[in-house]
Amino acid sequence: MEYETVIGLEVHLQLNTRTKAFCGCSTEFGNEPNTQVCPVCLGFPGSLPVYNKQALDYAIKVALALNCRVQEFTKFDRKHYYYPDLPKNYQISQYDLPLARKGFLDIYLEGNNKRIGITRVHMEEDAGKLIHRQETSLVDLNRAGVPLLEIVSEPDINSPQEAYEYLTSLKSILEYLDVSDCDMEKGSLRCDANISIREKGVVTLGTKTELKNMNSFKAVKDALAFEVERQRKELAAGNKISQETRLWDPKEQKTITMRTKEEAKDYRYFPEPDLPPFIIKDERVNEILRGIPELPKTKTLRFMKEYGLSEYDAKILVATKNNADYSEERLRQGKNKKSVANWLIGPLSGIASSNNIEISEIKISTGDFLELIELVESKQLISNLRGKEVLAEMFATGKPPALIIQEKNLAQISDEGVLEKEIEEVIEENAKSVEDFKAGKANALMFLVGQVMKKSKGKANPKVVQEMLKGRLSHA
């Protein structure tokens, strides 16, 4: 039997506003427990929430970037459940009138574009954190009341890999908007997944399970892959899938039942009476729209068109906004776009990753960077390999490339007169290889070139050496 996988994702995103959603407490991460709290976020009797305008602007920004329709009339609702990390025992959220609906996000997969629908984007507040000790459980409410966005996708995702791509693309957009840290380890981005499988060709959806507790994009992919297999086996064995919430266990690499449908909660949503509904005016939406930068997808296409890059190269360069801006400055001014892209993706990214920084943080000026490429590519003053060393030196010292080449005496030797001596020596010392070459073994020539390079301590221009050797041996 052939099955089709159907996945919908719910992403919870912490907005990086300075203060919490309904009070003036700081949202800073990692401080002493319960030091960023006040009567409002502690849910003290008599306290009232006041909505953070910055959070609303960020929420609208995300909604627009995800091509959603921002609703003119929106309101908050209370979602009730008892849990010690939820001080009011209800969460201020949005139920039937979310901030925005009906958007989409395009992902690329093996060169193809796929559109994933966005059902809704709504605002809510985060809960606190429980710290479990052996005998007791402690509550830290620093995080309680931090503004969250919930982004719900349509069940348009058909494989764990697509889910991974969706999350990567979403994260990239969110980073461009600068509205969240998007750090899954810190919990500023969380993802739950709904997954079901059905026979190919069947229109109705199969029974779904909800997966929780994945703390990286890879974990989402792994959990989904596990669940596809599990559901497939269940069906193959003639069993039914039971609707339940399952937890991903990263150690065991499997999902386990957390609660079944019978235990599903009744959240008793009703409109939050402490926060009047609000009207979002077109002017506000348009102003926010104007502030949205060029997003990764558009930028990728433009990079491909304007700089003649491959989709692969373009996607790497636009992955973060800072890197895209950094790259574009260099691409725009460089003569050979393809080689500028190669130097950005290759050696420069290498330096960045070995120093654990972004390429945009590398302080090599555009001029120096392009000059180096020029010296290697067109003037052939140094070899590619030497070029990489020079780049590393530029990063370490900040000196311009010409100076480094001069100081370290790295310039390539292309003067045939200078190379004559080494070539003669190599021919004399490697009679066997010379014979081989003459007998038609092409490899032998490369060996001889290598020997000359060695004698010149790597400074000889290999192309010149090769030509000289060829000429010398065919005349002998």
Place this chain on the structure above:
Amino acid sequence: MELYQLTAHQLFDKIKSKEITPEQVYSSLSKRIKEAEPKVKAYPRLDGGSSPEEGKGAGIPVSIKDNICTKGNNTECCSRILKGFKPPYDATVITRLKESGMGVFKYKTNMDEFAFGSSTENSCFGPTRNPWNTECVPGGSSGGSAAAVSADEAILALGSDTGGSIRQPASFCGVVGLKPTYGRVSRYGLIAFASSLDQIGPITKDVRDCALLMNIISGYDANDSTSVDTPVPDYTKSLGPDIKGLRIGIPREYFIEGLDKEVEGIIRGAINKLKALGAVEKEVSLPHTEYAVPVYYIIATAEASSNLARFDGVQYGFRAEKKARNIIEMYKSTRGEGFGPEAKRRNLLGTFVLSHGYYDAYYLRALKVRTLIKSDFEKVFSEFDCIVTPTSPTPAFRIGERMEDPLKMYLSDIYTISVNLAGLPAISIPCGFSKSGLPIGLQIMAKPFAEETLFKVAYVYEQATDWHKIKPKI
């Protein structure tokens, strides 16, 4: 004449002319509290050996209902579940009182637990008694505040009104009580019963004091998103001079079966008095009135069940001592022991009407009818300046009389509830006495933010009558 017998505005005049000091007011009041409190029981925490002198603040003291937060000071909503709760902050109204030089009396006034009730019998401390007849209830839920003002145990008081909790006890105790327009007074620091209905308001000895206190507590508060940013007039400027040509609507749906004949007679008399003073009266209709009580008990209990969810024994207040094996058990025993019967009843009702499968039939429907009730008033106020009705269908009833019959108790609020559902301002002023010597209140309603109309009518009526001058003998 003792100082405690005076109104706030009389005391202000004397303080201004250096005739007396606020300290003298305070010691006079303390003396009175010691004398009357054992009979009235308006201040439950004054029991265990505490003395009123300890409750002193600067300036003329204002007595505060037990559901309004005062920093570092017990605020328990007269519920066991908030035992020992001392808020870390002052409610906005308290800040405003302090900023205007008023004193805030430390010992809070008695109330029905979480303001759930119409008699103050649902207090975990036991009932307050009506100063006019200590066998009777003072009304509720702000019964402690109303009884204290009535018995001269307070110069001024604050109550809260969700369905009549200021006006009905004011009526039962023969004092003035105002429920302001929703959004006129900040709710920040008022421990919520039903957030879309609650308002803090004054309970005073006369109309001028009521206007004075409103001048202090009214106005926009950035901490309360439901407070409205409308300028606050000087309410004392609307006291008089006359009501000539004022258009008064008398809703026929309020003069129905269940209205005590004696009360009706007194109210009709008061309406005639208003006519004699120059007002023009006409019968009007508020056709959706009969739905007000059911709509109210759906919306109010729904919101209450949500607002009360936070009382779980985790952070503050009472936690059951019984050893719990898990958090759910702790919640259950804490809430089981912490809430009184009426709080449990309303929690259950509210939880039920919000439950999956029932929400549309109850809560959503109630919201729709609430809109109809509101538009009934809008229609009348397009032609009339105010609406006059009884505050309560009966005078104060006897303690214990309605405790076994919650439905009968709920009907005590039949005339006051619509005002909260529509967000209107309304005042209750004394307008006579029953043969048994219990005070009767006249309710005047106006359109949103027309408190000035209420003050004008109430003041002109008060000046033309002596009801407010008659004091209970206690």
